Amino acid sequence: MAKQYSEMSKAELSQLNSELQKQYDEIVESGISLDLSRGKPSKEQLDLSEELFTALNSSSQCISSTGFDVRNYGLLQGVEEARQLFGQLLGVPAENILVGGNSSLTMQYDAFARCMLFGVGEHRMSWMKQGDAKILCPAPGYDRHFAICEEFRTPMIPVRLTGHGPDMDQVEELVANDPTIKGLYCVPKYSNPTGETYDEKTVRRIAELKPAAKDFRVFWDNAYLYHDFGKVTEVANIFDYTNGTENEDMVYEFFSTSKITFPGSGVAVMASSKANIDFAIKHMSVQSINADKVNQMRQVLYLKSPENVREHMKKHAAILKPKFELVEQKFHEAFDGTGIATWTEPDGGYFISLDIFPNTAKTTFNLCKAAGLKITGAGATFPYKKDPDSKNLRICPSYASAEDLAKACDVLAVCAKLAATRRLLELE
Numbered sequence: 443m444a445k446q447y448s449e450m451s452k453a454e455l456s457q458l459n460s461e462l463q464k465q466y467d468e469i470v471e472s473g474i475s476l477d478l479s480r481g482k483p484s485k486e487q488l489d490l491s492e493e494l495f496t497a498l499n500s501s502s503q504c505i506s507s508t509g510f511d512v513r514n515y516g517l518l519q520g521v522e523e524a525r526q527l528f529g530q531l532l533g534v535p536a537e538n539i540l541v542g543g544n545s546s547l548t549m550q551y552d553a554f555a556r557c558m559l560f561g562v563g564e565h566r567m568s569w570m571k572q573g574d575a576k577i578l579c580p581a582p583g584y585d586r587h588f589a590i591c592e593e594f595r596t597p598m599i600p601v602r603l604t605g606h607g608p609d610m611d612q613v614e615e616l617v618a619n620d621p622t623i624k625g626l627y628c629v630p631k632y633s634n635p636t637g638e639t640y641d642e643k644t645v646r647r648i649a650e651l652k653p654a655a656k657d658f659r660v661f662w663d664n665a666y667l668y669h670d671f672g673k674v675t676e677v678a679n680i681f682d683y684t685n686g687t688e689n690e691d692m693v694y695e696f697f698s699t700s701k702i703t704f705p706g707s708g709v710a711v712m713a714s715s716k717a718n719i720d721f722a723i724k725h726m727s728v729q730s731i732n733a734d735k736v737n738q739m740r741q742v743l744y745l746k747s748p749e750n751v752r753e754h755m756k757k758h759a760a761i762l763k764p765k766f767e768l769v770e771q772k773f774h775e776a777f778d779g780t781g782i783a784t785w786t787e788p789d790g791g792y793f794i795s796l797d798i799f800p801n802t803a804k805t806t807f808n809l810c811k812a813a814g815l816k817i818t819g820a821g822a823t824f825p826y827k828k829d830p831d832s833k834n835l836r837i838c839p840s841y842a843s844a845e846d847l848a849k850a851c852d853v854l855a856v857c858a859k860l861a862a863t864r865r866l867l868e869l870e
C-alpha cells in the first residue's frame with residue numbers, strides 16, 4: 443500500500459516528485475494521443491442500433507394510428523405513437539408529452555428562452571423583464587446547463603450535492619427567501635458527472651418546494667433514466683408529487699434517445715403539465731410547423747416498447763460496464779493509500795467524477811494536455827468554471843477502446859500525482 447502523500451517528509455516528496463517527473467517525461471517522449479473527454483457512445487454501441495436504418499422502409503408505415511401521414515406537415519406535439527411510448531417510458535400521460543427534434547438540450551435551451559422572453563405561462567411577466575433572474579445549479583454539474591445560463595446572463599448559484607441529490611436544506615432556504623431565484627437544474631439519475639441518483643425524499647422535497655418566485659421552474663433533465671449498468675436504480679417520478687398540487691406547473695422534464703440509439707439522430711422529449719405543453723406549443727408554432735416526424739416514427743418502430751428499451755439498454759451496459767470497471771480498477775491501483783484522490787463508482791450513466799488533490803486540477807489538465815491526453819477542462823463541472831477547490835475532473839470512459847482507456851488512466855494518474863507532489867512541495 444502506498445504511503446499517504448500528506449505524511450511524507452520533504453525528502454520523500456522530492457524523491458517521489460523526481461520519479462514521477464521521469465515517468466512523465468517518458469510519456470511525453472512516447473508521443474501518445476488519447477482522449478478521455480468525450481461523453482459519447484463508442485462505435486460498438488452505435489452498431490447496436492443498426493436495425494434503426496430498416497425499421498421504417500415503406501410509406502405505409504408512415505400512417506400513424508390516428509390516420510395521419512407523418513411524412514406531411516403537422517403534429518407539432520409529436521406523433522401519437524411516439525407520445526404514447528415516451529409517456530410510458532417517463533410515466534406520464536401522452537397528452538403531457540411533447541416529442542421534438544433530436545436534441546433535449548435544444549428543448550432545454552428553448553424552454554429556458556421562453557421563460558426569459560415570455561415568462562412561464564399566460565399572464566406571467568418574462569424573467570428578463572423582472573430583472574435579475576437567478577438559477578440554482580447543483581455542482582459539480584453539466585457544463586452545458588451552465589452554458590445556457592451564461593448565454594442568457596442569468597446568474598448561477600452553485601448548490602452542494604450530497605451523493606443523493608442537491609442539499610435540500612440549502613435549496614429550500616434559498617428559494618423560500620429570494621423571489622429572484624427562478625429555477626433549479628437537476629439531473630436526477632446518474633447525474634453528470636457525479637453519477638448520483640436523487641433519493642425519494644429529495645425528489646419529494648423538490649416537488650414540494652415553496653418558492654418565493656411564483657414563476658419558479660425546475661429543469662428536470664432525465665437524460666440517463668434508462669442507462670443502468672446492471673441492477674435498475676429507480677428514481678421517483680417527480681410528477682407523482684406535483685400533480686394536483688399548487689406546483690403542478692413547476693417541472694419541465696427532458697429526455698432523449700441520443701444515448702439509446704444515435705446522438706444527433708434520436709428524438710427528444712419534454713414532459714410537463716398540459717398548461718406548460720400548450721404554452722410551449724403556442725410559441726413553438728411560430729418557430730416551426732413540426733419536428734422530424736418520420737424519425738419519430740422510425741424510433742418508435744425500432745424501440746417498440748419500454749420492455750424492449752430495457753433489453754436494448756442491457757446491450758449498452760454490457761459494453762459500458764467493463765469500461766467503467768477498468769477505470770475504477772486503474773484508479774484503485776494508482777491512488778489507493780495515497781490520500782490524494784477519490785472518485786465515484788456509478789451504477790450507470792456516462793461519467794466518473796474524480797476529485798484529486800486540492801488546487802491541482804488545472805496543473806493536471808495542463809500536464810495531460812502537454813503529454814497528448816485530452817481530458818474535460820478543469821473547472822468545467824462548476825458554474826463559471828470556478829471549482830472552489832480546483833480538484834474536480836470529469837472522466838468519460840465510454841468512447842475509448844479498453845486499451846486506450848487503460849493507457850489514458852495511467853497517464854492521468856501520473857499527471858495527477860506529479861501535480862500533487864509539486865503542490866505539496868510548494869506548501870512545505
Ligand SMILES: Cc1ncc(COP(=O)(O)O)c(C=O)c1O
Binds near residue numbers: 697700
Ligand atoms: C445531463 C445531460 N443532458 C443532456 C445531454 C444532451 O442530450 P441531447 O443529446 O438529447 O441533446 C447530455 C449529454 O451528454 C447530458 O449529459
